[in-house]
Amino acid sequence: MALPTPVRDVLLTLLRAQEGTADQRITGALTALAEDLQLEVAFLGEFRDGQRVITHVGSRDGVGEVLLGLSHPASETLCHLIATGELAPLVPDAASSTISAHPHRVLYDLGAHAGVPLTRDGRVTGTVCAASRTATPSLSERDLVTLNTVAAYVEEVSREEAQEVPGPLAPRGNRGALPAVAAAVSGGHDLEHLTRPLLELLHDVVGLESTYLTMIDWAGNQQRIVHSSNTGGLEIPEGLTVDWSDTLCRRSLEEGRQVTDDVPAVWGDSVAARQLGITTYVSVPLLGASQEVLGTLCAASRESVVVEPQDLATMDVFARLISDQLSREAGHAAARARAVALEDLTTQLRDAATRDPLTGLLNRSGIDAWFEAVLPVLDPAHEQLGVAYVDVDRFKEINDVHGHSAGDRVLQALAASLTAVGRSGDLHGRLGGDEFLVAAVLPAGAATFGGWAVRLRRAARLEGPVPATASVGVATVDAGATPWPDVLAAADRDMYAVKRRRQDAAAQSLV
Numbered sequence: 001m002a003l004p005t006p007v008r009d010v011l012l013t014l015l016r017a018q019e020g021t022a023d024q025r026i027t028g029a030l031t032a033l034a035e036d037l038q039l040e041v042a043f044l045g046e047f048r049d050g051q052r053v054i055t056h057v058g059s060r061d062g063v064g065e066v067l068l069g070l071s072h073p074a075s076e077t078l079c080h081l082i083a084t085g086e087l088a089p090l091v092p093d094a095a096s097s098t099i100s101a102h103p104h105r106v107l108y109d110l111g112a113h114a115g116v117p118l119t120r121d122g123r124v125t126g127t128v129c130a131a132s133r134t135a136t137p138s139l140s141e142r143d144l145v146t147l148n149t150v151a152a153y154v155e156e157v158s159r160e161e162a163q164e165v166p167g168p169l170a171p172r173g174n175r176g177a178l179p180a181v182a183a184a185v186s187g188g189h190d191l192e193h194l195t196r197p198l199l200e201l202l203h204d205v206v207g208l209e210s211t212y213l214t215m216i217d218w219a220g221n222q223q224r225i226v227h228s229s230n231t232g233g234l235e236i237p238e239g240l241t242v243d244w245s246d247t248l249c250r251r252s253l254e255e256g257r258q259v260t261d262d263v264p265a266v267w268g269d270s271v272a273a274r275q276l277g278i279t280t281y282v283s284v285p286l287l288g289a290s291q292e293v294l295g296t297l298c299a300a301s302r303e304s305v306v307v308e309p310q311d312l313a314t315m316d317v318f319a320r321l322i323s324d325q326l327s328r329e330a331g332h333a334a335a336r337a338r339a340v341a342l343e344d345l346t347t348q349l350r351d352a353a354t355r356d357p358l359t360g361l362l363n364r365s366g367i368d369a370w371f372e373a374v375l376p377v378l379d380p381a382h383e384q385l386g387v388a389y390v391d392v393d394r395f396k397e398i399n400d401v402h403g404h405s406a407g408d409r410v411l412q413a414l415a416a417s418l419t420a421v422g423r424s425g426d427l428h429g430r431l432g433g434d435e436f437l438v439a440a441v442l443p444a445g446a447a448t449f450g451g452w453a454v455r456l457r458r459a460a461r462l463e464g465p466v467p468a469t470a471s472v473g474v475a476t477v478d479a480g481a482t483p484w485p486d487v488l489a490a491a492d493r494d495m496y497a498v499k500r501r502r503q504d505a506a507a508q509s510l511v
Contacts (some may be wrong), residue, residue: 022157023056029157030058030128033150037114037143039132044118044154045079046126052077055126078104079127082115089144090114092451093135096458112136114143116151120158128154137452140445192227194325198318199229206282206311208301209234213286213322215295216244223247226295234276234302242272249296252283259312261304280305282312284319289327289381297322330382342374342425342441358408359415362429367437370427371484374441378477385477386442386452389491390418390460391499392434392470402466410468417459436470437488449476471499 020028030042044056052074074080078099081087091097091113099105099113108131115129128151195213202211212228225240244250251267252258260266261280263273273281282299297319299307354366362370378385392398392414399407411434418438419428427439438456442448453474460470473495477487 022160025157026056026154027058029150029153030056031060032058033128033146034058034060034130036146037130038136038138039112039114039130041132042128042130042150044126044128045077046118047074047079047083047124050074052079052126072104076103078102078113079115079129082127082129083117083124087113087115088450089116089147090139092137092139092448093454095135096451096454109133112139114139114147116144116147118151118155118158120155135451137448138443139451140443140448142445191322191325191329195227195322196229198321199227202297202299202315202318203229203231205314206299206307207305208280208282208299208307209303210236210301211297211299212236212238213295213297214249216249216293218244221245223249223295232302234278234300236276236300246270246272248273248278248281248300249283249298252281252296253285253293258283259307261306276300277302279303280307282307282315284312284316286319286323286326288323294323294326327381339423339425341377356430359412359430361415361419361436362427364429364431367427367429367431368484370429370439371487374427374439375477375484378441380444380478382444383478384442384444384449385487386440386449387475387477387487387491388438388453388456389473389488389495390414390436390438390456390470391473391495392468393499394468395434398466398468406466410462410466413462413464414460414468414470417462418456421455421459434470437491444478449474471495473498 026044030044034040034042039060041057041059043054043058045052046055047053050073051071054068054070057068078087081099081102082089087099091099094100094105094110094113099110104110105113110131111134112132113129114131115127117124118126118128128147130147199211199213202208209232210228210230213226214223215226216223221244222241223244225236225238228236228238230236248260248263248267248270251270252260257266259280259282263270263278263281267273278300280301280303284297285293286295286297288294297315299315354362354369356363374385392410395407395410398410411430414436415428415430418436422428422438422440425441427437429437431437440452442452453472456474457472460472462468462470473491473493475487475490475494
């Protein structure tokens with residue numbers, strides 16, 4: 001997999017900054033992986049003489065347990081399936097996946113699993129895996145980037161140890177706190193919990209008295225100090241708001257000068273700098289998804305201090321981490337607002353005029369209203385729309401053999417089963433006859449969409465006096481401008497493809 005370079009570089013920079021032995025660094029990386037993926041435990045499994053041996057373990061907040069040294073025949077493990085490519089790297093809902101009946105999935109009661117192979121000289125030597133006892137629908141392509149980056153780091157450390165090559169040198173200062181920062185990155189913490197440790201580290205990185213985060217109000221032409229960390233005599237107060245036109249950050253951005261070690265000589269016209277007595281100043285912009293400037297990460301001192309290029313590069317890494325957190329928080333806020341709006345919409349659509357009388361699901365009118373409300377506000381940067389077309393298999397045969405009352409009960413049971421695996425704001429509708437439609441606004445990412453589709457297909461298998469199955473075709477949309485009939489047609493085509501594969505398989509079994 002080709003990793004997005006900025007994300008990979010950020011993670012590798014954090015991981016490489018760890019101190020300690022190779023074992024300690026690998027364990028630190030696994031702990032950070034478990035934190036970042038929000039799974040209980042992460043571990044390194046090596047293949048030795050036909051066995052899979054657990055050599056390193058890291059866990060989130062002390063939960064989850066995998067025994068060091070635990071050994072199993074490699075061919076019997078999920079690690080073997082990862083190494084051979086038979087198991088997808090991300091399994092958000094293990095109980096509803098292809099490994100639902102695997103002995104190790106059952107033995108350890110796995111709800112979610114993630115893993116990638118480790119290689120050396122072109123040969124698979126083991127795997128890096130993470131797991132949890134609960135399903136984790138939030139696993140996404142971004143988590144796969146994290147997983148591959150940690151695996152690359154483990155391979156790097158293992159090669160260094162084997163060749164007795166010293167690891168990369170950390171920049172100035174004590175960087176032992178970085179594993180905790182790595183664990184906080186993208187792990188669901190808010191901006192403050194990510195930023196404050198970074199500001200404290202920046203004192204060591206750049207050697208300046210004050211480090212601080214600002215946000216820019218372009219409409220109001222103001223800059224506000226959101227968080228700051230101060231040592232020595234320089235005090236940059238949190239909450240301070242200044243006119244943007246007088247700031248050092250504006251000058252830095254406009255002139256492309258990130259580092260200045262003689263502010264009075266270069267920017268002597270700045271009233272704020274003169275009042276604070278700033279001599280050395282460093283500023284790195286925080287960029288949004290469209291490369292717009294959201295704010296700045298800054299460091300300042302009353303003394304003249306030389307800031308090395310590698311220290312500025314580390315500061316740029318921290319700025320990207322904070323930008324990523326801002327983007328995630330914006331996405332989470334949008335998702336929360338969307339969930340509330342969808343629940344309100346579903347409540348409004350409970351009127352009899354928008355409901356199918358047999359199943360209680362939305363009818364065609366209700367389905368139209370749901371799509372018309374959702375598609376225009378879909379946020380493709382953070383969301384995708386999953387759509388499933390569901391068609392009962394051999395429904396005419398069910399009616400002919402068991403009677404129309406039994407057929408109605410099958411439709412009601414299917415409606416209940418599909419609804420049970422969804423959320424209150426999801427669309428559950430009946431198009432007519434034996435055809436149903438399910439739709440949900442999901443976090444972006446193929447793994448999230450795949451887990452959702454698996455749950456629906458499992459729900460489409462009915463037990464009872466009249467067992468029945470339904471073919472489920474799925475499609476995903478990440479552009480809100482797509483007309484919903486086009487979305488429905490794509491899911492319909494996939495449903496018929498599923499039905500044909502089932503029919504072909506049944507015909508083959510009779511040959």
